[in-house]
Amino acid sequence: MTIEYIIYITYKNLGDIVNKIHLVGNAHLDPVWLWRWQEGYAEVKATFRSALDRMKEFPDFIFTCAGGAYYKWVEENDPAMFEEIVIRVNEKRWVPVGGWWIQPDCNIPCGESFIRQGLIGQRYLLEKFGFISDVGYNVDSFGHDGMLPQILAKSGLVNYVFMRPDVKENDEIPSVLFQWESPDGSQVCSFRIPVSYSDYIGSTRNCYEEKLRMAAEEVSRLDMDLMEFYGVGNHGGGPTVRTIKTLQKVGEEIGDKAQILFSTPSTYFHQMKKSKPSLEVYSSSLRQHAPGCYSNLLSIKRGNRQGENALLAAERFSVLSGWLSDHVFPSESLQRGWEGLLFNQFHDLLGGCSIERAYQDAAALHGEVSTIASREENMALQKISWKIDTWWIKKAMGKDKHWQSWEQDDFGIPVVVFNPHSWEYNGYVTNKICCSRVEDESGQFDPHQIIRGAYNNNKDEKWATLFPVSIPPLGYRVYRLYLTKENPEIKSYVNSMNITQHSIENQYLVLKFNPETGSVSSLIRKETGFEYISGEASLGLVIDDSHCDTWGHGEDRFDLVEGRFGQPEFSIIEEGPLRCCLRVVTKYGQSKMVLDYYLTEDGHDITVRGRVLWLEKYRMLKIAFPVKMINSECLQSLTFGYDRTNADGKEKVGQKWVALRGEDPLGRMGILAIANDGFPAHSFQDDEVRLTILRSPEYADHMGEKDGFIPNIDMGTHSFSYALIPSDAAEVESEFVSIFRGAEELNLDPTVITETYHKGTLPLIQDGIAISNENVFSSALKESWDKSGYILRCSEISGLVSDTTIELPLLGVRFDASFTPFELKTFKISKKDKRVQEVNLIEL
Structure with a gap:
């Protein structure tokens, strides 16, 4: 007898006489918390073994578990048990949910991190079990970014289960079942767990009896079906024999108030959408529980931000290098980096509330992520820089003038500056050599300044050169730095600073x-x-x-x-x-x-x-x-957007910036934005x-x-950085471009490579992308999951309807796209015929 038939018969017999309690057997598994990941690894296997044993003992029992990382652990360490799980999944007795790699903190990671949670998690489920989940599942995360409904829905996760914040922490959330809406208009059907996602102990009957009786009272009060989650959790465990027998017995005792059935989140949502097709809508972030977690452990929060930036830059530059050279996109290496970063986003870890030893492990894993990203970026960029034609010296190379450079006869040191952003970068970079003159690729004078370097090497070798650059979007430009060449133009340069x-x-x-x-x-x-x-x-x-x-x-x-x-x-x-x-x-x-x-x-x-x-x-x-400013309002960044927050003094969490907007005593509007590099x-x-x-x-x-x-x-x-970005704009939307770009540039610098003289086929300046609208930016450029094309992800950040033209000149691709406010779009460009098609976030 299949589980679908069991559920069908149950509902047929119950009819509409009483409401139902959907019993969801689960084990909340914290891979890291009051223990290290190695202990979590062992606990996953023990919990999964226990769940498989319960299925042999109770034919109606169904087990629900989220977290692609856990399944991969078991697949690698005990393939035989993994095959048992596959069989039970096919029987619909075991239900993988969540569709994400881990249950992360749902406020701190950037938008692309949330997307990769879904991409890697859902693709793992599809490859190993033949389906993707339709239920997002972050039951213990301390709050949830307001743009998540768009990310969830476009990842196939049209339903969502969470518990925090509870009703005491946020009483504006309607009921336990509602439609959660993001600023772009996307919605997911969401369920707030009313009691608890699991239990610490499984040995006493009263624990589960109390929960089930409370659920029965709530079912009667709300006059609707509910889910009740049971199973020992946090350190794993799951449903025990005594637990299941207790639930069966108490279920008989409360039959006049509610009927129980062993069920799954998907079954519950499916039934509720039939019985309650119209639900209240909540259009804000789901916040907030445990506000101290958003300032604990500055190092892991900045490490996460740095890891995100490094992996995204490595992806973009790897694609660019493939367009300009024979470079092969390092998909396996970068996926390993993403899996490590996503694991470190686990809510108790990124939230700074785990044991000290866990953070030593996390730092080591962040180190691996950084190493992977920097290695792949360097490989990609040096493939490009080595192919640029810098042979203007036309003679043999030699270090006759300086032990750290190859300059000959005042021909200039080639320095290649790469821009990781999808807009033109206008800013400053440094080179560790003290120079007399800087020129762009055409020989045009560029002002420079000698500043203190980051090292001491003898008395005189502690100076570096600062100079302005203008780099095409996702492109590069070559500058020439001279050791001794005269610089007469500097005499006429007007210093406007004081x-x-x-x-x-x-x-x-x-x-x-x-x-x-x-x-x-x-x-x-x-x-x-x-x-x-x-x-x-x-x-x-x-x-x-x-x-x-x-x-x-x-x-x-x-x-x-x-x-x-x-x-x-x-x-x-x-x-x-x-x-x-x-x-x-x-x-x-x-x-x-x-x-x-x-x-x-x-x-x-x-x-x-x-x-x-x-x-x-x-x-x-x-x-x-x-x-x-008078009666200023506070705006805080979300993933791919922003929202407004109350002036109530409560601790809040945002993304990369926060801004105050208001009138001065003369009635003029102003904005002061403050960007951060990892303290949200x-x-x-x-x-x-x-x-x-x-x-x-x-x-x-x-x-x-x-x-x-x-x-x-x-x-x-500890080190940290922030930027003060003032503006006089009357309309806040017109200033989000400068605020957004300022925050991104604070977090991700151009990459500078000091080159030598060599022949090549590439020009001295090159652009990689052009987007006609400033309020549309690209958050990701990478190889597609199936390796048949490239993925370009773009979003509208200012809340404006935008018709945009996007061009990838190195591919000869140009296409138009229309964005609604805060809309996120993913484009797949075929390697074979350069055809552009829109896909969802998991590239299906």
């Missing part, structure tokens, strides 16, 4: 500091006189959160200011003509923070590079930005946003025991 001990200024902006506190006291746009700052900005605040546990359970804000960094010391690090840098050192207790403020001569934003020696236990570091938490109240840099509870201190035995998180030295 720096003092307490201010930096260029032709667009004036940044002033309070000499008493070290804070930013003023940020003015010269053209309009718009003042963005009110009070003391960019100042370190020390927050007392000693009453909190690692998660921040029961908290929704961190606002107990214990003190402020002070005792400032100012020093000028760089002094024009292209860039100025003012260093501000402040202290608090035994802690010290160094902030380097960079402003370029043509810059419309300020980059801040920070380093902090943090020694404050059970405290949090925030950096505040009060703005001189912030709060907003009274026209002030506070970035949360880090916090230092004990590792994995569940419910705040604080017995002093466990080390504190984030003690020591």
